[in-house]
Amino acid sequence: MAKAYDHLFKLLLIGDSGVGKTCLIIRFAEDNFNNTYISTIGIDFKIRTVDIDGKKIKLQVWDTAGQERFKTITTAYYRGAMNASAGVERLLLGNKCDMEAKRKVQKEQANKLAQEHGIRFFETSAKSSMNVDEAFSSxxxxxxxxxxxxxxGNSNKPSSTDLKTCDKKNTNKCSLG
Structure with missing residues (x-):
């Protein structure tokens, strides 16, 4: 029987409450968008398998609560379950770019922050789907x-790599190391 995937990558989306983490994950995993805002309680995840350079990559995208009252739960999860080593791949996402009039962070600021930390930056919109697939695929x-x-060498067992992604402006929330 053929393997369902070649690699399993666990992605952790972190950021302030209300920045659209859940909407990004649902857009990516289910290609759906709902205007109704429901706060994440604790941690949840969605799965999507993508093809990258001929390899089947199973992406397990974890959604964390951004509210301060859940900080203890999410912080314990980062420490207990995720590899937050110095070599972890990171990505800065500026979501809700379709809402220019309500912009909180200028694109130039976000680009500068990403360059300072040596990471990629994407402006995304879960609503319009702009750059969502591109960001996760990248x-x-x-x-x-x-x-x-x-x-x-090759192993018959799919590999698993833990990492995190960041969204929004707070550099403290973009660095677990």
């Missing part, structure tokens, strides 16, 4: 390249 490709350079 991150998956970077992880695949990095995991390929670290691995020697």
């Amino acid at each position: 991150l998956a490709r970077d992880i695949l390249l990095k995991s390929g350079s670290r691995r020697s």
